[in-house]
Amino acid sequence: MAAGERYHDRVxxxxxxxxxxxxxxxxxxxxxIAAELVWPTIDFGQEWLSYGRxxxxxxxxxxxxxxxxxxxxxxxxxxxxxxxxPLFAPGLAWFVAIAWQAGVxxxxxxxxxxxxxxxxxxxxxxxxxxxxxxxxxxFAVVFFGTIARRRxxxxxxxxxxxxxxxxxxxxxxxxxxxxxxVTWSKSYSLFAGAQDAVVQWWYGHNAVGFLLTxxxxxxxxxxxxxxxxxxxxxxxxxxVAFWAFTYSYIWAGPHHLHYNAVPEWVQxxxxxxxxxxxxxxxxxxxxxxxTVAGAWEKLRTDPALKFIVLSLAFYGLxxxxxxxMSIKSVNVVSHFTDWTVGHxxxxxxxxxxxxxxxxxxxxxxxxxxxxxxxxxxxxxxxWLALAGVMLYVLAMWGAGVSQGLLWLSLDEIGELSFSxxxxxxxxxxxxxxxxxxxxxxxxxxxxxxxxLWMTVQGRAVVxxxxxxxxxxxx
Amino acid sequence: xxxxxxxxRLERNSGWLIFGILFVSAIGxxxxxxxxxxxxxxxxxxxxxxxxxxxxxxxxxxxxxESCGVCHSQQVRPLLAxxxxxxxxxxxxxxxxxxxxxxxxKRTGPDLHRIGGRYSDVWHRLHLxxxxxxxxxxxxxxxxxxxxxxxxxxxxxxxxxxxxxxxGHPYTDAEIDAAPAALEGLTEVDALVAYLQGLGTPGGxxx
Numbered sequence: 237m238a239a240g241e242r243y244h245d246r247v248x249x250x251x252x253x254x255x256x257x258x259x260x261x262x263x264x265x266x267x268x269i270a271a272e273l274v275w276p277t278i279d280f281g282q283e284w285l286s287y288g289r290x291x292x293x294x295x296x297x298x299x300x301x302x303x304x305x306x307x308x309x310x311x312x313x314x315x316x317x318x319x320x321x322p323l324f325a326p327g328l329a330w331f332v333a334i335a336w337q338a339g340v341x342x343x344x345x346x347x348x349x350x351x352x353x354x355x356x357x358x359x360x361x362x363x364x365x366x367x368x369x370x371x372x373x374x375f376a377v378v379f380f381g382t383i384a385r386r387r388x389x390x391x392x393x394x395x396x397x398x399x400x401x402x403x404x405x406x407x408x409x410x411x412x413x414x415x416x417x418v419t420w421s422k423s424y425s426l427f428a429g430a431q432d433a434v435v436q437w438w439y440g441h442n443a444v445g446f447l448l449t450x451x452x453x454x455x456x457x458x459x460x461x462x463x464x465x466x467x468x469x470x471x472x473x474x475x476v477a478f479w480a481f482t483y484s485y486i487w488a489g490p491h492h493l494h495y496n497a498v499p500e501w502v503q504x505x506x507x508x509x510x511x512x513x514x515x516x517x518x519x520x521x522x523x524x525x526x527t528v529a530g531a532w533e534k535l536r537t538d539p540a541l542k543f544i545v546l547s548l549a550f551y552g553l554x555x556x557x558x559x560x561m562s563i564k565s566v567n568v569v570s571h572f573t574d575w576t577v578g579h580x581x582x583x584x585x586x587x588x589x590x591x592x593x594x595x596x597x598x599x600x601x602x603x604x605x606x607x608x609x610x611x612x613x614x615x616x617x618x619w620l621a622l623a624g625v626m627l628y629v630l631a632m633w634g635a636g637v638s639q640g641l642l643w644l645s646l647d648e649i650g651e652l653s654f655s656x657x658x659x660x661x662x663x664x665x666x667x668x669x670x671x672x673x674x675x676x677x678x679x680x681x682x683x684x685x686x687x688l689w690m691t692v693q694g695r696a697v698v699x700x701x702x703x704x705x706x707x708x709x710x
Numbered sequence: 711x712x713x714x715x716x717x718x719r720l721e722r723n724s725g726w727l728i729f730g731i732l733f734v735s736a737i738g739x740x741x742x743x744x745x746x747x748x749x750x751x752x753x754x755x756x757x758x759x760x761x762x763x764x765x766x767x768x769x770x771x772x773x774x775x776e777s778c779g780v781c782h783s784q785q786v787r788p789l790l791a792x793x794x795x796x797x798x799x800x801x802x803x804x805x806x807x808x809x810x811x812x813x814x815x816k817r818t819g820p821d822l823h824r825i826g827g828r829y830s831d832v833w834h835r836l837h838l839x840x841x842x843x844x845x846x847x848x849x850x851x852x853x854x855x856x857x858x859x860x861x862x863x864x865x866x867x868x869x870x871x872x873x874x875x876x877x878g879h880p881y882t883d884a885e886i887d888a889a890p891a892a893l894e895g896l897t898e899v900d901a902l903v904a905y906l907q908g909l910g911t912p913g914g915x916x917x
Contacts, residue, residue: 277842287780292777384724396721396731403731407732416873418866419866424873427747428811430746431752432811433811434752482735492815495788498746498802572814576816650794660849
């Protein structure tokens with residue numbers, strides 16, 4: 237090791253800051269569209285405030301803005317420490333960080349302008365699809381380049397998950413985005429109809445799988461042991477769970493197409509593999525919980541660890557609920573309803589957002605070399621986040637289960653019991669409750685933004701240089 | 711070599727690790743997704759299915775632009791209650807000209823696959839421009855701008871039809887030549903209504 241070599245932490249710090257901004261923007265868009273379902277005229281006849289446009293901004297800002305920026309920040313931070321090596325090509329890492337923000341920002345504007353490829357969670361049009369692929373390849377070069385120059389022989393488990401995120405998302409994104417351009421803002425998918433549906437949900441389900449699940453498991457495997465100050469409970473279990481997860485997740489997509497016009501065997505195989513997926517998902521959860529076991533007393537004083545432990549509980553809940561909803565006879569009720577929306581948010585808010593918040597409360601003080609500004613504010617955030625996500629999930633369970641059952645309800649002579657309009661009108665209280673839940677969750681995130689900002693401001697008092705690179709073992 | 715030794719090798723070599731992840735994650739796609747993409751029966755148009763005409767195609771692209779599909783599905787499942795509510799269940803051949811497919815994942819509003827011919831053009835126009843004028847409880851957004859704009863202000867219809875022809879949609883030169891004239895004088899709402907009225911009724915007018 238060259239004397240005085242240091243980790244490149246500034247790029248991780250800036251990505252963390254961008255992630256916080258995207259979380260506020262994306263969740264604000266979410267709250268606004270929740271309000272539009274209560275008061276449908278608050279788009280004031282403006283195209284860019286219209287539900288369909290803002291909804292795409294919401295999902296893109298939270299997944300690709302908040303989620304991916306947080307994953308890039310934590311991947312850059314942890315890969316250096318687990319490899320005992322500074323980032324490979326730090327200039328390229330800055331390019332990745334900045335180009336990604338510019339891409340999501342310009343992409344968000346294009347969504348408000350009505351550019352839309354029409355595929356869920358892959359709405360951005362072809363110029364953005366190409367830009368995403370280029371930035372993603374640069375991300376891969378920085379990440380795997382750092383691993384290639386590591387000074388510790390075994391590659392730590394968090395890096396397998398971040399690696400799977402990078403590789404599999406590249407594969408899914410490139411195949412699903414194949415299209416013939418017509419104008420700058422319009423293209424037609426290479427796949428049509430039922431075939432397009434199978435490809436899209438292979439992408440859509442595994443974007444959830446390898447980005448929102450796998451990527452964040454990388455975060456978990458690095459930051460949870462650091463945080464609890466204990467090693468992973470079972471390294472062997474993490475190996476088995478990783479490969480079982482990587483193998484089985486990719487099959488589960490067709491449960492989004494139950495009773496749709498795709499072959500029966502594709503649906504049934506998708507259902508079976510979704511059920512299989514419960515095993516590696518819960519193996520990882522057990523591994524995480526057992527890692528914290530013995531450090532429970534830290535929960536009383538450390539708000540950041542509380543977030544991470546709660547996120548594990550929601551991870552367990554969402555990865556149990558998902559396989560259950562993939563069972564065809566359950567899916568008959570849940571498909572097309574708000575139950576799906578509730579399921580997504582128990583994962584996205586309960587798991588992704590909470591583990592990220594916990595990680596940021598741990599990471600930011602270390603990046604800037606200052607104490608967290610306020611533990612009390614962080615505790616307030618914890619309870620607001622818990623209340624928000626619980627209210628959200630309960631509202632959507634109520635809405636979804638009643639919708640699903642009422643739509644299917646027939647009277648004794650086989651006629652429909654209820655009109656669609658009446659069922660829709662009965663959703664009003666649930667949608668109002670969901671709006672409240674969103675405001676509560678968002679206000680917690682705003683407290684975090686203030687807290688982290690004040691922490692960064694406080695850095696001047698006890699400024700530290702980024703830590704020197706650890707001496708390599710082996 | 712047992713599994714532990716195999717893994718010891720994988721986790722010490724970044725090249726093998728990358729290959730391992732790629733290989734293991736590709737299996738599902740190759741066995742389950744690729745056969746569907748190669749399965750011609752899924753891409754064969756139903757007997758009376760025709761590619762969208764210029765007006766319907768323009769309307770469909772407006773439907774995509776406004777993300778109508780995030781609240782409306784286009785997929786009637788083969789369940790008694792759904793068939794009662796919406797009409798005959800959906801079959802793969804009815805979507806052979808749909809790029810991308812618009813089956814959706816959520817019904818905040820009702821399914822639209824069999825909406826064609828259910829309501830009059832006038833009803834649709836009123837409903838799109840101001841939903842609460844015809845359905846007081848509706849929570850659908852109003853789309854007033856659709857009534858103010860020319861359907862194909864960009865003049866992109868011929869480029870669109872040529873792109874689709876390269877993907878196998880059987881448009882003739884005469885149809886492409888005549889397309890701009892068909893859109894002459896129409897607004898976006900006219901095109902969207904034409905698309906909705908054609909939905910679920912392959913071959914066009916079932917009214």
